[in-house]
Amino acid sequence: MSLEYAMEGQLSVKSDVYSFGVLLLEIITGKKNSVQYEDYESTTLVGQIWNLWREGKAMEIIDESLGESFSEHEVERCIQIGLLCVQDFAIDRPSMSAVVSMLGNDSTLPTPKQPAFIFKKGNYDGSNPSTSEGIHSLNDASMTMIEAR
Structure with a gap:
């Protein structure tokens, strides 16, 4: 689910691009984005x-069941396209027609910016990370509960 829909309930023309990027990355890795992976520094697949x-180690996460039946250049390109699709801000994501064009030719791709919803293991209060474990978001946000008097 794209960030703008999850946070604000608004669909944009780039919401489908975000979903396509997640799907592309799930296919390449053979893993679900909705599962937390505790054995990695980041707890989401996109992270x-x-x-x-x-x-420079993106090829390490390729689904082992693919064996040697793929071109490393093409898979690296698909990973980069997937990361372009899941960028934090919708305006930074390519349009679906641009994604189709990127998949169909060998032009130079832009460098992706940080994806939305990157979570890392760590502590909440900034104290020693080796003594307190937790999950916090790199995207700073706060929740305010409004209560009537």
């Missing part, structure tokens, strides 16, 4: 892929 891509 894992983002971290690995930034480190």
Whole structure:
């Protein structure tokens, strides 16, 4: 679900692009985005892929059942396209027609920006991370409960 729909209940023309990006990344990895992965620094699939891509290790998360039946260049390109589709702000995401064009040709792709909903293991209060475990969002947000007097 795209960030603008999850947070504000508003669909945009880029909401389908976000969903397509998640689907593309799920197909490549053979994993679901909706499951928390406790054995990784990031607890979401998109977060894992983002971290690995930034480190130049994105090929480490490819579904093992694919064996050797793929072109590394094409898979790396699909991962980058998937990350372009799940960028935090809808305005940064490509249109679906641009995604189709990127998938169909070998042009240079832009560098993706940080995806929405990246969660990391860590602590809530900024104290020693080795002593307190928790999950916090890199996207700073707060919730205010309004109560009548």
